[in-house]
Amino acid sequence: MDLDAFTAVHRPEWDRLDRLAKQRRLDGAEADELVRLYQAVATHLSTVRSAAPDPVLVTRLSELLSRSRTRIAGAHEPAWSDVVRYATVTVPAALYRIRWWTFWVTAAFLLVALVAGVRVAVDPDALAAMGTPSQREEYVDEAFASYYDPQTSFAAMVWTNNAWIAAQMIAFGVTGAWPVWVLLQNAVSIGATGGMMAAYGELPLFFQLITPHGLLELTSIFVAGAAGLRLFWAWVDPGARPRATALAAEGRALFTVAVGLVGALALSGVVEGFVTGSGMAWWLKIVIGALALGVFLAYYLVLGRRAVRAGETGDLDVDRAGAVLPTAG
Numbered sequence: 001m002d003l004d005a006f007t008a009v010h011r012p013e014w015d016r017l018d019r020l021a022k023q024r025r026l027d028g029a030e031a032d033e034l035v036r037l038y039q040a041v042a043t044h045l046s047t048v049r050s051a052a053p054d055p056v057l058v059t060r061l062s063e064l065l066s067r068s069r070t071r072i073a074g075a076h077e078p079a080w081s082d083v084v085r086y087a088t089v090t091v092p093a094a095l096y097r098i099r100w101w102t103f104w105v106t107a108a109f110l111l112v113a114l115v116a117g118v119r120v121a122v123d124p125d126a127l128a129a130m131g132t133p134s135q136r137e138e139y140v141d142e143a144f145a146s147y148y149d150p151q152t153s154f155a156a157m158v159w160t161n162n163a164w165i166a167a168q169m170i171a172f173g174v175t176g177a178w179p180v181w182v183l184l185q186n187a188v189s190i191g192a193t194g195g196m197m198a199a200y201g202e203l204p205l206f207f208q209l210i211t212p213h214g215l216l217e218l219t220s221i222f223v224a225g226a227a228g229l230r231l232f233w234a235w236v237d238p239g240a241r242p243r244a245t246a247l248a249a250e251g252r253a254l255f256t257v258a259v260g261l262v263g264a265l266a267l268s269g270v271v272e273g274f275v276t277g278s279g280m281a282w283w284l285k286i287v288i289g290a291l292a293l294g295v296f297l298a299y300y301l302v303l304g305r306r307a308v309r310a311g312e313t314g315d316l317d318v319d320r321a322g323a324v325l326p327t328a329g
Helices: 003-022 028-051 055-073 080-097 099-122 124-128 133-146 152-171 177-199 203-236 243-276 282-309
Strands: none
Touching: 003 028, 003 055, 028 055, 080 099, 080 243, 080 282, 099 124, 099 177, 099 203, 099 282, 124 177, 133 177, 133 203, 152 177, 152 203, 152 243, 177 203, 203 243, 203 282, 243 282
16 A cells, blocks of 8 residues: 555544544534544554555654544543453452462562571671671660551551552662662561561561561562563563563553552551451461451452453553554564
């Protein structure tokens, strides 16, 4: 197909549709013309994409159709069905797609934490780096346990802090370095704290206080780190897609991950704020934490697997994300 000739023949229709879409008021005849031209230009876009997929022309016609569709149908108003579908299909699909990234991030984090903990527990020099003897004893005997104060303000503070950390790892994930740095910092800190508690014979207390909320909280942080690294990998290895297209698609899908983690971190914040520091038996606290983690895992592994099998990716649909030029390969 001669693209220049095709453009020359149909440009008047495109320009007319553009004017009608921007026109403030339309009479009956102009409204009918707008619909007719919208249908015609949609056919033109389909022809261009299949016969001569010029990126500039495809983008121009896609934007023109988007404006015209908004003028014809009005702005999209989300219905409750959209909200339910987003929560039960889109978010689980986005989480499920990075499950293996989450697994490897979890394994690496636990390994670093274990190494840091063992070193502090058995190496006097590493233990001395945790503070003076009086500072360490005060932390082990009082500060560690007193931190978990059961009240609403504490739960809100924990949720806000963890959500901020997760959002940073996803937002700056394209750098590759930021998620690794945050995860490494947290792994060393948690491991070293556990090692110090072990050195003073308080390792059971450490696990009793960190496990109830930590199961879900740390899993959420691992997912956020995995999402950030997945975004970085989309930049390193975009596959057959142009790098900008790959980053845009993965960025939208991984923003969906961030939305999903808001709920998970809110639940872990409730557990940390009202269960960890409460007077419940330690085994009951751990059971509650395990149930919270189980709910999250079932949410994204069961619902996510079903959604991905149905073709979902966690990205927006074409109507909201915009047309994408097909890429061979």
